[in-house]
Amino acid sequence: MSHPLRAGLCTALPLAAALSLLACGSDDVTGTGGLALTVSGGEATRVGFPHREGEVDHAFADGWSVTFDRYVLVLGAVRLTTPGGTLAGEAQTPVAVDLTANGGAAQALTTLTDLPAQRLDLGFELQAAQPDTTGTADPADVARMASAGWSALIAGQASKGGRTVTFELGLATPARYTRCSNGVDGTRGLVVENNKTAGAVINAHAVHLFWDRIGTDATLRFDPFAAMAGDDDHLTADELAGQDLNDLRDADGERLLDAAGDPLFFYDDVGNLDRDETDLQAFVAEQVRLSLHLNGLGLCTYTRL
Numbered sequence: 001m002s003h004p005l006r007a008g009l010c011t012a013l014p015l016a017a018a019l020s021l022l023a024c025g026s027d028d029v030t031g032t033g034g035l036a037l038t039v040s041g042g043e044a045t046r047v048g049f050p051h052r053e054g055e056v057d058h059a060f061a062d063g064w065s066v067t068f069d070r071y072v073l074v075l076g077a078v079r080l081t082t083p084g085g086t087l088a089g090e091a092q093t094p095v096a097v098d099l100t101a102n103g104g105a106a107q108a109l110t111t112l113t114d115l116p117a118q119r120l121d122l123g124f125e126l127q128a129a130q131p132d133t134t135g136t137a138d139p140a141d142v143a144r145m146a147s148a149g150w151s152a153l154i155a156g157q158a159s160k161g162g163r164t165v166t167f168e169l170g171l172a173t174p175a176r177y178t179r180c181s182n183g184v185d186g187t188r189g190l191v192v193e194n195n196k197t198a199g200a201v202i203n204a205h206a207v208h209l210f211w212d213r214i215g216t217d218a219t220l221r222f223d224p225f226a227a228m229a230g231d232d233d234h235l236t237a238d239e240l241a242g243q244d245l246n247d248l249r250d251a252d253g254e255r256l257l258d259a260a261g262d263p264l265f266f267y268d269d270v271g272n273l274d275r276d277e278t279d280l281q282a283f284v285a286e287q288v289r290l291s292l293h294l295n296g297l298g299l300c301t302y303t304r305l
Contacts, residue, residue: 031117031194035089037078037202038106039097044206045071046104048156049220058207061259064222066210068156071099072137073204074145077125077176078110080192082118089115094127096135096142099204106201107136117194119187122294123178124202125305126151145170152288154209158222165226167235171281173288174305183296190295201295208291209284215269224266224280227251240281 043051048067050059060066076094081087091110099107129145137153145153148170155168182190183203190200210225211218227250228243229235243249245266248256256264272286289302 032114033117033192033194034111034113034115034197035080035190035192036111036197036199037109037122038199039073039075039099039109039202039204040106041068041071041099041104041204041206044068045099045204049207049210058220060210060220060222062160062221062223064158064160064226066156066158066222068100068154068206070138070141070153070155071204071206072141072145072153073097073099074127074129074133074135074151075109075124075202076127077123078112079123080112080115080120081123082116082120088120089113094125094130094133096129096133096137096145098135098137098141101136109202111197113197115192117192119189119191121178121189122180122200123176125177126173126175126289126292127305128172128174148172154206154288158226160222160226163226163233165222165229165233165235167225167229169235169237169240169284171237171285171288173285175289175302176305177292177300177302180294180300181298183294183298186298203293203296205291205293208287211287212264213267213269214272214283214286214290215267221264223250223256224248224264227256228280237281237284240284241279243280245278245280245283 043053045068049065050057074094074096076092078091079087080089089112091112095109097107128149128151129142131143131146133142141153149172150170151173152171158165158167181188190198192198210220210222212221224243225235228239230239248264250256258264266283273282294300
């Protein structure tokens with residue numbers, strides 16, 4: 001199943017000035033250059049929610065605040081191809097990046113050299129961890145992910161009033177991303193210039209995790225998550241599977257209501273979920289897949305693996 005990534009309510013993340021190189025140049029530049037590809041979780045993985053980016057405030061409608069302890073993604077199979085489909089460069093080895101490491105600084109994924117200096121398409125994969133996968137993630141976390149077949153491990157805490165809920169969400173969300181547009185200017189792919197190393201960023205937008213919609217006009221909500229944490233106030237991905245998207249309940253089994261007093265629903269407005277994917281675990285897994293963009297808000301097409 002292939003889907004276009006949708007920007008929804010994401011806001012463009014600040015990008016290094018070097019990214020302006022990607023929005024210029026022609027498709028037929030001669031010579032060779034390079035590409036340094038990084039991964040960033042932006043302000044969300046650095047400070048959590050609520051936070052403000054640009055003119056947009058990212059805050060939970062139901063009053064929760066969230067911070068992250070670990071935000072691990074396994075990314076690999078980076079491929080650059082010419083407009084005609086010829087392979088120009090690749091880095092197959094997966095890397096386990098923890099987007100909270102080093103103060104939340106952008107994490108290096110790969111640097112490719114000797115690329116043809118022209119416009120190139122970017123592709124990459126979100127992959128299941130392997131026992132020998134390395135990167136900025138804790139090796140113990142990688143070992144657990146490899147054993148469980150997870151491609152994402154997201155952990156932190158949510159607080160509201162006097163209550164704190166910890167969460168550790170291990171998710172199997174492997175996907176292949178292709179035909180990425182450039183968030184700098186909306187063009188397809190990126191431009192490698194002669195005798196220069198361009199920079200590009202895969203942005204992992206954590207805001208997707210807690211949105212109540214797949215599509216537009218989404219709102220951040222944590223009440224449906226907190227309801228599944230149980231008596232220990234610790235939430236796992238398996239527990240999310242007990243929350244029905246069409247019948248959201250609180251910890252006492254009562255119907256969850258929105259601010260207007262109406263029953264609360266989580267919506268898939270664009271039909272990304274399969275017919276049998278009707279629980280919160282499947283919903284969050286899809287939001288993880290949707291969260292990856294190129295250079296801010298650049299959209300890709302992805303296929304589940």
